[in-house]
Amino acid sequence: MKLQLSARLATLALAALAAFAAQAQMKVGVIASATGPTAAVGIPQKNSAALLPKKIAGIDIEYTVLDDASDSTQTVALIKKLLIDKVDAIIGPSGSPNSMAALQFIAEAKTPMLAPVGTTAVVLPMDEQKRWVFKTTQNDDLICQALVAHMVKKGVKTVGYIGFGDAYGESWFKVFTAMIDRAGIKLTANERFQRTDQSVIGQATKIVAANPDAVLVGAAGGPTVLPHRTLVERGYKGQIYQTHGAATPDFVRLGGRDVDGAVMAASLMLVLDQVADSNPAKKTALEYIAAYEKLYGTKPATFGANVFDAGLLLQRAVPQALQRGQPGTEAFRVALRDALEGTRELVGTQGVYNMSAADHSGFDRRGRELMQLTGGVWRLIPE
Numbered sequence: 001m002k003l004q005l006s007a008r009l010a011t012l013a014l015a016a017l018a019a020f021a022a023q024a025q026m027k028v029g030v031i032a033s034a035t036g037p038t039a040a041v042g043i044p045q046k047n048s049a050a051l052l053p054k055k056i057a058g059i060d061i062e063y064t065v066l067d068d069a070s071d072s073t074q075t076v077a078l079i080k081k082l083l084i085d086k087v088d089a090i091i092g093p094s095g096s097p098n099s100m101a102a103l104q105f106i107a108e109a110k111t112p113m114l115a116p117v118g119t120t121a122v123v124l125p126m127d128e129q130k131r132w133v134f135k136t137t138q139n140d141d142l143i144c145q146a147l148v149a150h151m152v153k154k155g156v157k158t159v160g161y162i163g164f165g166d167a168y169g170e171s172w173f174k175v176f177t178a179m180i181d182r183a184g185i186k187l188t189a190n191e192r193f194q195r196t197d198q199s200v201i202g203q204a205t206k207i208v209a210a211n212p213d214a215v216l217v218g219a220a221g222g223p224t225v226l227p228h229r230t231l232v233e234r235g236y237k238g239q240i241y242q243t244h245g246a247a248t249p250d251f252v253r254l255g256g257r258d259v260d261g262a263v264m265a266a267s268l269m270l271v272l273d274q275v276a277d278s279n280p281a282k283k284t285a286l287e288y289i290a291a292y293e294k295l296y297g298t299k300p301a302t303f304g305a306n307v308f309d310a311g312l313l314l315q316r317a318v319p320q321a322l323q324r325g326q327p328g329t330e331a332f333r334v335a336l337r338d339a340l341e342g343t344r345e346l347v348g349t350q351g352v353y354n355m356s357a358a359d360h361s362g363f364d365r366r367g368r369e370l371m372q373l374t375g376g377v378w379r380l381i382p383e
Contacts, residue, residue: 023310042095059318090102093115095168118140123348140364141175143368144176151239163192191207217242218243221245262372270302316337317339
């Protein structure tokens, strides 16, 4: 009888361990725009999902990687699917409009979203929905400060703007116009275009007619080339600036000579060989690039690093969240949100993260570099 009792106890213990192991699995959804007009951004992000941590604090991580085809409607459908599957966190989506469309649903489900997007509007102004979003790219104002400072240094007095007619373009216009106003620079042209447009001749013609000293293109991915090239073709001779949305190999490859001379502020990844070894993010960026190259045989665009950094943020936050709940529960998701918000001095590929209740991006001056495209190569501009 003692042997039978011991055997039963052992069986129960094994069953309990098996049940715990089954519960101790965290589900993470990854949504990337690997097709459609945002593919230049989404492809390296989808590829980088393979480099995310497979286990954190003894917990297995199960990733579901999906493509929203750069379509906000599909993003919402995929978000709902992932939430029904009770994911503990979502990484993505790639596009700013896509992320804005997801806010209501992730907030209602109390599920943290790590958004690798450009627009500041996804985290600011902070509210009950945006408190569930953590942004793994630099906020517009951090990038814009470097661009406007360069304009002032170069004596720019008038400027034109052409940007996306969506959340990304509007967010940049709002930040940019406020900064140039304080700097005493006058806006003389303001145009919009859509991500899928094949021509911006009308908009470019108006800008050229206004003849501003400089033009800022507020776009992201492959479409950054279209207004830049069109302005050059229409005879514009002033300085053209790009946001960090142009930090992709496609900008250089597709733009060719037409985009040479562009000035941009972005992460250090494009100028790593020119950045001092003392830069805290350099080592992490090199490790990410090496891992990506080993897997895919090519260097990643900086946008892929935004997904990799999401993994680093989870590695820091998950052990803290496990103290308050198990994966698959609301208690865990709430604790994960709180832990992400408490991130301090986390070194990523893009810079150093210091999150707070008021700032869910967390980058400071260490998260950007000013650069100019010269002969097809980005060259560091000392600030």
